[in-house]
Amino acid sequence: xxxxxxxxxxFHFIAGRAGPWIVERNICIFGDPLPWAPRLAVVxxxxxxxxxxxxxxxxxxxxxxxxxxRNEKIALLAKQEGLGRAQATHAALIPIRKKAAWWAMTQDxxxxxxxxxxQHIAIGLKYLPAIARRLHHCRDLGGDQPFDFITxxxxxxxxxxxxxxxxxxxxxxxEWKYVDREVDxxxxxxxxxxxxxxxxxxxxxxx
Amino acid sequence: xxxxxxxxxxFHFIAGRAGPWIVERNICIFGDPLPWAPRLAVVxxxxxxxxxxxxxxxxxxxxxxxxxxRNEKIALLAKQEGLGRAQATHAALIPIRKKAAWWAMTQDxxxxxxxxxxQHIAIGLKYLPAIARRLHHCRDLGGDQPFDFITxxxxxxxxxxxxxxxxxxxxxxxEWKYVDREVDxxxxxxxxxxxxxxxxxxxxxxx
Numbered sequence: 208x209x210x211x212x213x214x215x216x217x218f219h220f221i222a223g224r225a226g227p228w229i230v231e232r233n234i235c236i237f238g239d240p241l242p243w244a245p246r247l248a249v250v251x252x253x254x255x256x257x258x259x260x261x262x263x264x265x266x267x268x269x270x271x272x273x274x275x276x277r278n279e280k281i282a283l284l285a286k287q288e289g290l291g292r293a294q295a296t297h298a299a300l301i302p303i304r305k306k307a308a309w310w311a312m313t314q315d316x317x318x319x320x321x322x323x324x325x326q327h328i329a330i331g332l333k334y335l336p337a338i339a340r341r342l343h344h345c346r347d348l349g350g351d352q353p354f355d356f357i358t359x360x361x362x363x364x365x366x367x368x369x370x371x372x373x374x375x376x377x378x379x380x381x382e383w384k385y386v387d388r389e390v391d392x393x394x395x396x397x398x399x400x401x402x403x404x405x406x407x408x409x410x411x412x413x414x
Numbered sequence: 415x416x417x418x419x420x421x422x423x424x425f426h427f428i429a430g431r432a433g434p435w436i437v438e439r440n441i442c443i444f445g446d447p448l449p450w451a452p453r454l455a456v457v458x459x460x461x462x463x464x465x466x467x468x469x470x471x472x473x474x475x476x477x478x479x480x481x482x483x484r485n486e487k488i489a490l491l492a493k494q495e496g497l498g499r500a501q502a503t504h505a506a507l508i509p510i511r512k513k514a515a516w517w518a519m520t521q522d523x524x525x526x527x528x529x530x531x532x533q534h535i536a537i538g539l540k541y542l543p544a545i546a547r548r549l550h551h552c553r554d555l556g557g558d559q560p561f562d563f564i565t566x567x568x569x570x571x572x573x574x575x576x577x578x579x580x581x582x583x584x585x586x587x588x589e590w591k592y593v594d595r596e597v598d599x600x601x602x603x604x605x606x607x608x609x610x611x612x613x614x615x616x617x618x619x620x621x
Contacts, residue, residue: 217556268554273480276522315483318521347477347554349424 216269218343219250220300220357223261228298228394236378238304238388239353247300247394249359265302267343267357274318279328286335295339295361296396299370302345302354304388310346325380334373337366354388364395423476425550426457427507427564430468435505435601443585445511445595446560454507454601456566472509474550474564481525486535493542502546502568503603506577509552509561511595517553532587541580544573561595571602 222230222241226248233243244262275283309317321327331340339361346355362370374391377383429437429448433455440450451469482490516524528534538547546568553562569577581598584590 266556268556270554271517271524272520275520277520280520310478313479313482313484313487314521314525317478344554347475347551349473349475349555 215252217251218267218269218357218359219248220265220267220359221248221250221259221261222246222263223248223259225259227396229396230392230394232391232393234391236389236391237386241302241390241392247392265345265354265357266348267345267354268348269341270344274321275328279332282332283328283335286332288336288339290339290341290359290361292339292361292363294363297362297364297367297370298394299360300357300392300394301360301374302357302388302390303386304354304356305385306387309385320382320385325377325382327377327380327382330373330376330380334369338362338370338373422459424458425474425476425564425566426455427472427474427566428455428457428466428468429453429470430455430466432466434603436603437599437601439598439600441598443596443598444593448509448597448599454599472552472561472564473555474552474561475555476548477551481528482535486539489539490535490542493539495543495546497546497548497566497568499546499568499570501570504569504571504574504577505601506567507564507599507601508567508581509564509595509597510593511561511563512592513594516592527589527592532584532589534584534587534589537580537583537587541576545569545577545580 222244224244224246226246228247228249230243230245230247233241235241242262272280312320322329331338341359343357343359344355345352345357360370429451431451431453433453435454435456437450437452437454440448442448449469479487519527529536538545548566550564550566551562552559552564567577
């Protein structure tokens with residue numbers, strides 16, 4: 208059971224000339240940038256990624272929650288909506304790496320900075336259901352991983368300002384002092400939601 | 415910096431006819447067994463594992479702590495000793511998988527069962543420094559992983575009884591109701607600590 212879930216938890220983010228998402232902007236916030244590519248595809252269940260030529264490829268795996276408490280989870284579940292909504296034609300891909308000092312902290316220390324000092328969970332809650340998200344972990348995939356996390360966000364064009372507010376609040380928080388690499392890639396679908404196979408793949412990872 | 419650390423955090427456990435560790439016993443506690451093999455090697459920094467023939471191979475990655483608080487960490491650091499001690503010629507390899515119900519819980523719920531109900535950290539502390547250990551995570555490596563964790567223990571032959579007590583205490587705890595696969599493999603080195611290269615490799619992963 209666990210093994211079946213594991214394979215459907217791994218997602219590939221493939222930037223190149225193909226893919227349903229049009230890249231609008233690719234801005235490096237901290238550290239090394241990612242090269243420009245005009246298109247992006249998000250693919251689940253492709254152990255070797257894309258056989259097609261690509262400019263770069265990142266991998267991330269959805270996992271159990273590391274900080275959220277049951278009361279916070281109840282509040283999140285009451286407000287959040289899934290990926291793949293027809294009106295959510297804009298997206299953001301934000302890969303992040305945190306400093307060694309973050310990972311050297313114990314669980315209570317990281318939770319204290321993430322929520323009691325930075326309100327990371329409360330800030331996300333404030334922008335639900337407008338901003339849907341899925342968090343992917345990279346740090347424990349093995350091999351040389353350029354990022355620790357990849358977050359994928361989806362929202363309607365009218366909520367772009369709200370999304371920028373959300374990011375500004377997080378980036379101003381004490382937690383962000385521990386970020387040493389961050390790239391902010393904005394995407395859209397010119398002609399609404401993409402073809403069926405992609406919608407199925409995107410929804411299969413929502414748990 | 416993170417990427418360099420990541421590659422030295424991944425360990426391969428290779429069972430077959432070669433390797434410095436002699437397998438004494440291979441007992442299945444819950445779920446499917448692992449096949450018998452007479453020898454075991456623990457290898458770091460080998461992305462593709464062993465090119466030699468082997469019976470089975472498991473991978474695990476050391477990572478940040480998920481439950482330990484700063485006060486508990488101070489107590490552990492004050493008592494614990496590393497792997498690779500000359501007198502610690504006995505070892506155990508215990509891969510474990512937990513049920514989906516465990517992973518569906520929030521962080522506070524898992525911590526409550528692991529420590530407040532089961533004293534997992536306190537039980538480990540009680541057997542320090544006799545029983546040295548290193549925890550490896552498998553669940554977020556990607557691909558089909560047969561286990562969620564692999565723990566490697568080392569102790570002197572005279573501490574075998576203490577080690578069995580430690581396991582009995584954990585297996586009787588509420589946390590173990592969430593274990594659905596566990597194999598208990600006991601090993602020893604007939605002629606003391608193995609060759610130098612293995613000692614170097616084992617020590618490099620202690621952080």
